[in-house]
Amino acid sequence: MSTILSGAITFALACYALASILVVSRLVRGPRAQDRVFALDLLYLHAMLVVMVLGVRHRSDYYFEIALLIALFGFVSSAAMAKFILRGEVIE
């Protein structure tokens, strides 16, 4: 692997890490429940992207399955939480 590609991979991973820190700050700050759910959904996306880039770094095709699973679990959990904060307010 050339130094350019490994450098680009490191750069991309650093960007994802920085972006995750920013999103976590929004997750902590809120201010409302929907902001937090959206932040969690973005964190799932970042995790998925990290796994895909690691697949390129380790030249292994099998990271793809993990990325697909993270995308699907992220969708299910975010949709459930969004539905919950929609319904929770209705019952209240």
Add this chain to the structure above:
Amino acid sequence: MSMPLVWIELIVAGLLVVSGLLVLVAAIGFVRLQDFFLRMHPPALAYTLGSWCVAIAAALYFSYLEGRLALHPLLIPVVLAITVPVTTVLLARVSLFRQRAADADRSVATTVQPRTVTDADRHSG
């Protein structure tokens, strides 16, 4: 043999850098913007072009490594294109709904207030 590999690696590296920058810009927008609906726009950068770049890079790289067409990483953008609108629209509706509920509470409070005032008036009178 080594010459094409260098070119493939250059393209893959460029795509990964673009994706990293887009995801970072999306996160910056998500943190800096003030209004919730304004904040819903930048994450779409990460959901669309940010993840497309990574998927195309992975597809290119594995196609070259394995010497055959490896299109399966492109399933990730397809899955995201199907699932992301569901959560985004749900959250937009949540926000609108809660805003309306809060507004309704406030208007109830303002309509209640005169009544308490008249109650107080009656008590005093």
Add this chain to the structure above:
Amino acid sequence: MSLWQRCLPAPLLSVVLLVLWLLLARSTSAGQIVLGLAISVIVPILTAKLMPQNVRIARAGLAIRYGIRVLGEVVLSNLAVARGVLGGAAQRPSAGFVSIPLDLRDPVGLTVLAMVTTIVPGTVWSEIAADRSTLLLHVWDIGEEREFVSRFKTHYEQPLREIFE
């Protein structure tokens, strides 16, 4: 209902399932093709009762052109939103809600419209009226509101009406 329709209730779904199976199996060996064909025949028959309505694409060429245009639109909108985020408050364009009268009534077409408006970063589908006559859209950069509405209707809605109705 003809035998052909009974065996393949949703041909489009069958094709998608076959392609998906081959991509996930990462091989086009004869065994995988047989397995994929079996799944793409059996699953649509089992799920036929779950489908609210069959998807019919009237104009395939237009659908492909529409998809390509949406891809281009997504890239342009990505750049616009990124510029708005990095440019600071001075460069931030006018954002706000726009309500758009809809002529599209087909549920599948409306689903695709919801997908497209959410995928394009500059717009977020917010709410649709219960009778499907009006759409509330949050837009990153409205510009001239009347112009935006007419552009939205000709660029996004009109092709979907031609494809699905």
